[in-house]
Amino acid sequence: MEKKNQQTVEVNSQDHQLTHGVTLLQGLLDAGVEISHSCGGNGTCGTCRVEVLSDPNQLKPRNDIEAEMAEDRGFERSERLACQLQVACDFKIKIPSAVPTR
Numbered sequence: 001m002e003k004k005n006q007q008t009v010e011v012n013s014q015d016h017q018l019t020h021g022v023t024l025l026q027g028l029l030d031a032g033v034e035i036s037h038s039c040g041g042n043g044t045c046g047t048c049r050v051e052v053l054s055d056p057n058q059l060k061p062r063n064d065i066e067a068e069m070a071e072d073r074g075f076e077r078s079e080r081l082a083c084q085l086q087v088a089c090d091f092k093i094k095i096p097s098a099v100p101t102r
């Protein structure tokens, strides 16, 4: 049963229930999803980058930390840092590092 304070985030084609308001990184880790996070969620390594498959406009805008990295590394609008993005709605993502290569 779906709880009220949870959002459904589809990760690599699999649905997960994440707590509303946590960072996407924390929510994924709590849900047992493997995702790189070398800097521990400080927004400095870029390894937690995910690709948003649903409309990026429905997500919270980038904060200053994420905006700086996005500019430095030339992120597309659909590329977000899981450690800086707050879960505030249902959406779909792909974790590039978790996609099987064959």
Ligand code: FES
Residues within 6 Å of the ligand: 036, 037, 038, 039, 040, 041, 042, 043, 044, 045, 046, 047, 048, 049, 081, 082, 083, 084
């Ligand atoms: S965990 Fe390092 S930038 Fe997100």
